[in-house]
Amino acid sequence: MPFFRDKQLYAACLDLWIAGQETTSNTLAWMVMYLMLNPEVQKKVHAELDQVIGSDRFITVEDKTQLHYINATVAETQRFCNLVPLNVNHRLVKDVEIKGFRIPANTTILHQISTVLFDERYFPEPLKFKPERFLDSEGKFFQPSSLMPFGVGKRACLGEGLARLE
Numbered sequence: 001m002p003f004f005r006d007k008q009l010y011a012a013c014l015d016l017w018i019a020g021q022e023t024t025s026n027t028l029a030w031m032v033m034y035l036m037l038n039p040e041v042q043k044k045v046h047a048e049l050d051q052v053i054g055s056d057r058f059i060t061v062e063d064k065t066q067l068h069y070i071n072a073t074v075a076e077t078q079r080f081c082n083l084v085p086l087n088v089n090h091r092l093v094k095d096v097e098i099k100g101f102r103i104p105a106n107t108t109i110l111h112q113i114s115t116v117l118f119d120e121r122y123f124p125e126p127l128k129f130k131p132e133r134f135l136d137s138e139g140k141f142f143q144p145s146s147l148m149p150f151g152v153g154k155r156a157c158l159g160e161g162l163a164r165l166e
């Protein structure tokens with residue numbers, strides 16, 4: 001019996017299609033809609049592009065660190081669109097106790113990252129689209145650990161680096 005079967009190839013292709021393609025394209029679609037709904041944000045994005053890139057060259061990956069407002073707008077899009085609200089199913093490999101609740105091994109867990117992304121302790125006025133929440137007092141982009149659209153821990157998104165680059 002071959003080690004790598006058609007079924008595995010099919011599963012790998014499906015993984016890459018859903019995890020790798022749908023996620024980034026849907027995030028961008030949400031961002032376009034948020035820019036349409038928030039013209040004042042759109043103006044600032046445009047102004048930053050005019051200032052940092054200008055109109056006589058294409059944008060490159062190296063420009064990313066200079067585009068603070070755009071990075072903040074992407075971060076706010078990821079928080080607001082809540083793309084993977086129920087995360088990916090996980091199975092407990094051992095019994096766990098959290099705040100007095102015992103969860104037995106083999107239980108399927110769906111940890112909702114949306115509860116963090118919309119928690120007003122971390123994101124005041126969570127239902128407002130505000131890229132400024134990711135800018136410090138000098139207007140520089142920063143990313144708090146509470147922004148976790150890619151999940152956290154050992155099984156966090158494998159494509160995070162690639163997705164951020166895209």
Ligand code: HEM
Nearest residue numbers: 019020023024027084088149150151155156157158159163
């Ligand atoms: C905006 C883009 C993306 C978002 C928001 C996103 C989000 C997520 C989330 C929330 C998980 C589950 C993490 C967990 O279970 O704790 C995940 C898993 C995963 N993602 Fe992504 N993802 C994105 C792009 C990508 C890309 C571009 C790829 C590959 C090219 C990718 C590949 C994967 C894989 C393979 C897993 C499973 C990791 C594992 O179980 O060990 N993702 N992603």
